[in-house]
Amino acid sequence: MRLSIGIAGLFVGFLALGATSSILEMTPPIGGLALASLRDSFREVHNGHLHEAIDILEPRGTPVLAVVSGTILKLFLSKPGGKTIYQADEMGVYCYYYAHLDGYISGLREGARVRHGDVIGFVGSTGNADPRSPHLHFAIFELGPDRLWWKGTAVNPYPGLVAAVKRVKS
Ligand SMILES: [Zn+2]
Secondary structure (H helix, E strand, C coil): CHHHHHHHHHHHHHHHHHHHCHHHHCCCCCCCCCHHHCCCCCCCEECCEECCCEEEECCCCCEEECCCCEEEEEEEEECCCEEEEEEEECCCCEEEEEEEEEEECCCCCCCCEECCCCEEEEEECCCCCCCCCCEEEEEEEECCCCCCCCCCEEECCHHHHHHHHHHHHC
8 A cells, every 4th residue: 555655656746747847858968968068157147148058068060969859949040149949848838948059950940849869950159159169058948828939037957957967877
C-alpha cells in the first residue's frame, strides 16, 4: 500500500513538472558542451542593458541544437542579436532564444516543428557581437497567455543548462 502511494506520488510529481517546465528537459544547445564553458552572466550589464542571457563561446560554424522539442516561432534579424531564432516548447509556455547566429540550417522556417538535438543554426557573431569572439547568446523567456515571441519574461537559463550538461554526462 505504502509503495503504491509512493509510486503514484512520484508519477503525479513527474507529470506536474513535465507539464509546467520544459526547462527541466533541456538538452545542451552545443554538442559536447562542458560545464567549464558555462558562466552565469544573467544579471550582468552588457552594452547598457541587463544581459538576461548566457553566452557560450564556440568557434564560428559550430552547430546550434534545439534544446527542447517544439515550434519555430520567429526567425528574426535584429540589430543587437543579429540572426536569431525564437523557439517555443511543445506547451507554448517557454520560448528559447538563440542569437548572433552565423546562419540557419537550410529549410528552417517559422512554424516548423523541431525536436531537441536538431541542428537549427550555426554559431557566429552577427549583430553586436565581437567578430573576434563568436558565441551563442542563449536566453529563455516565459511566454504570456498570448504567446507573443517579443513579449516574454526572461528566466535565467544557467541552472537549466548546468543540469542539461550533467544529464548528458551521467
Ligand atoms: Zn549575450
